[in-house]
Amino acid sequence: MILLDGKKTSADLKVEIAESVKELKAKGKKTPHLAAILVGTDGASMTYVNAKVKACELVGFNSTLIDLPEETSEETLLQEIEKLNNNNDIDGFIVQLPLPKHIDEQKVLMAVHPDKDVDGFHPTNVGRMTLDLPTFLPATPFGILELLERYKVETSGQHVVVIGRSHIVGRPMSILMSQKRPAGDATVTVAHSRTKNLKELTLQADIVVAALGIPEFLTGDMVKDGVTIIDVGITRIDDSSKKSGYRLAGDVHFESVAPKSSFITPVPGGVGPMTIAMLMKNTLLACERKS
Numbered sequence: 432m433i434l435l436d437g438k439k440t441s442a443d444l445k446v447e448i449a450e451s452v453k454e455l456k457a458k459g460k461k462t463p464h465l466a467a468i469l470v471g472t473d474g475a476s477m478t479y480v481n482a483k484v485k486a487c488e489l490v491g492f493n494s495t496l497i498d499l500p501e502e503t504s505e506e507t508l509l510q511e512i513e514k515l516n517n518n519n520d521i522d523g524f525i526v527q528l529p530l531p532k533h534i535d536e537q538k539v540l541m542a543v544h545p546d547k548d549v550d551g552f553h554p555t556n557v558g559r560m561t562l563d564l565p566t567f568l569p570a571t572p573f574g575i576l577e578l579l580e581r582y583k584v585e586t587s588g589q590h591v592v593v594i595g596r597s598h599i600v601g602r603p604m605s606i607l608m609s610q611k612r613p614a615g616d617a618t619v620t621v622a623h624s625r626t627k628n629l630k631e632l633t634l635q636a637d638i639v640v641a642a643l644g645i646p647e648f649l650t651g652d653m654v655k656d657g658v659t660i661i662d663v664g665i666t667r668i669d670d671s672s673k674k675s676g677y678r679l680a681g682d683v684h685f686e687s688v689a690p691k692s693s694f695i696t697p698v699p700g701g702v703g704p705m706t707i708a709m710l711m712k713n714t715l716l717a718c719e720r721k722s
């Protein structure tokens with residue numbers, strides 16, 4: 432069993448991105464600048480946004496964090512987005528999800544200019560991704576492709592079962608892995624909460640992408656020997672024995688699944704850190720595209 436080490440791979444990627452930034456600077460080009468909008472005080476979202484700002488520092492980007500209170504109106508948020516769309520120094524920006532319930536997420540994501548949409552969530556960019564045209568790929572699926580490629584996991588002709596159909600992970604993952612591309616060319620099945628014979632499907636899978644958000648859902652009896660496992664889930668579970676007060680659980684029951692796997696991502700240290708690194712890659716691309 433080989434661990435797909437997202438922590439190390441993302442660190443390698445950040446070194447590569449930092450090199451590109453140095454080259455840009457040496458040529459007198461602009462320093463990439465990422466902005467992030469955070470609405471509210473959700474603990475996990477704060478952790479992720481802070482990690483994005485820290486990653487910017489590490490690779491030599493400029494960053495701007497716009498921290499808005501929970502009660503921010505949709506209108507105010509749309510105004511903040513418009514300011515970033517019109518700010519020439521900002522190459523790309525993200526609105527951290529989830530948003531508070533009173534805000535229409537789709538309306539917000541559609542307000543981000545596609546050229547600055549480094550999350551790849553705008554319908555224009557989703558369409559371009561679907562047609563396999565140059566665009567910003569959503570960071571989590573992009574990170575999974577990068578991990579599979581760097582670890583030389585065979586995907587061509589393999590049966591991939593993606594559990595979950597979210598706009599951020601499951602849906603784009605299924606599209607990307609079915610395309611003719613590195614870490615693609617797979618035969619993909621998308622399973623979700625209404626799927627009737629899930630275990631029958633996962634038992635046939637060469638690769639399982641677990642992205643349903645139910646902790647430790649996928650167990651050893653649901654997979655075949657030699658399977659590759661991509662665990663996208665990160666749930667915080669109360670645990671008073673930990674200093675933080677919680678432990679992190681993936682969607683995969685690691686203890687029973689790992690012994691049957693050829694490759695498996697851990698939680699933490701698997702897909703999560705790759706998400707941050709690929710956001711940096713998209714921001715660099717946004718900056719390079721402008722110059």
Ligand SMILES: Nc1nc2c(c(=O)[nH]1)N[C@@H](CN(C=O)c1ccc(C(=O)N[C@@H](CCC(=O)O)C(=O)O)cc1)CN2
Nearest residue numbers: 478479525526527528529550570699700701703704706
């Ligand atoms: N605008 C966006 N919102 C959200 C996205 C996104 O790509 N864009 N994805 C997720 C959250 N996310 C990034 O924003 C993210 C999740 C997890 C990690 C990560 O590094 N996790 C660590 C554990 C960290 C911890 O909780 O202590 C790990 O897995 O090792 C980074 C980014 C939803 N929202």
